[in-house]
Amino acid sequence: MKTRKPLIIILVLVLLVVYYLVGTDYLKQRRQHRSLASQITETTQTLALVPLPPADLGSRLAAAQGDLEAIKSSFPSYTNSTSIINTVLRLAVEIGVKAIPLVTQPWTTEDVKGQDYSVFRLNLAVTGTFTQLTDFLSRLETGKPETLVIEDLSVDNASEASGVGSDGGDRTAVNASLRIAIYALPSATN
Numbered sequence: 001m002k003t004r005k006p007l008i009i010i011l012v013l014v015l016l017v018v019y020y021l022v023g024t025d026y027l028k029q030r031r032q033h034r035s036l037a038s039q040i041t042e043t044t045q046t047l048a049l050v051p052l053p054p055a056d057l058g059s060r061l062a063a064a065q066g067d068l069e070a071i072k073s074s075f076p077s078y079t080n081s082t083s084i085i086n087t088v089l090r091l092a093v094e095i096g097v098k099a100i101p102l103v104t105q106p107w108t109t110e111d112v113k114g115q116d117y118s119v120f121r122l123n124l125a126v127t128g129t130f131t132q133l134t135d136f137l138s139r140l141e142t143g144k145p146e147t148l149v150i151e152d153l154s155v156d157n158a159s160e161a162s163g164v165g166s167d168g169g170d171r172t173a174v175n176a177s178l179r180i181a182i183y184a185l186p187s188a189t190n
Contacts, residue, residue, distance in 0.1 A: 081104065081106075081120050084120060084122070084145065084182055085101055085104065085122060087145075088101075088122065088140070088180070091136065091140065091143065092136060095128070095132050095135050095136045095139065096132050097126050097127060097128030097133060097136050098126065098127045098128060099124050099125070099126045100124065100126075101122060101124055102123045102124060102177075103122075103123040104121070104122050104123075105120070105122075107120050107184075108121075109186050112183075116186045117183045117184065117185065118184045118186040119182070119183055119184075120181065120182045121179060121180070121181045122179070122180050122181075123177070124177070124178050124179075125175070125177055126176040126177075127174070128173070128174065129171050129173060129174065130171075130173075130174050133155065133174055133176055137150065137178075145182050145184075147182055148180055148181070148182050149180065149181045149182075149183070150178055151179045151180065151181050152179040153176065153177075153178045153179075154176065154177045154178075155174050155175070155176045157172065157174060
């Protein structure tokens with residue numbers, strides 16, 4: 001009997017310790033559960049505010065990729081720089097301005113927004129009337145090659161005299177200096 005009493009006391013103490021450990025763990029998990037439940041509620045509310053993606057998202061992506069490929073294929077491949085200069089000079093003669101190629105640079109490869117392009121640059125001195133110059137610049141930008149970009153333009157009055165012609169066009173003589181660049185796909189240049 002004497003051994004039973006201390007054994008019962010030890011057993012009760014062990015049970016109290018186990019009960020304490022289980023009880024504190026239960027309370028800790030209950031607090032975590034409340035915290036997680038409130039996070040789930042907040043996330044659900046935030047998720048409800050996010051609009052659903054459009055139903056035609058796949059078809060829009062396919063169309064955008066098709067457009068990108070069409071634009072990439074519309075870029076000219078490497079073009080002969082002599083033919084480019086001749087095209088610009090023929091346009092100048094057609095418009096009636098005097099265009100003199102001053103400096104040409106060889107084809108170089110440049111990175112434009114993560115895409116490599118071959119670029120040919122040409123500096124020109126152009127003389128004519130203001131109306132002819134604007135017509136020349138307009139036709140340069142809208143004509144062939146389509147990837148021609150006017151990078152720099154400076155216009156000076158060639159003489160003090162100015163006037164309006166019988167057709168109503170401005171007859172003011174101007175001298176212009178311009179730098180153009182023609183972009184092409186680099187794959188054919190290698």
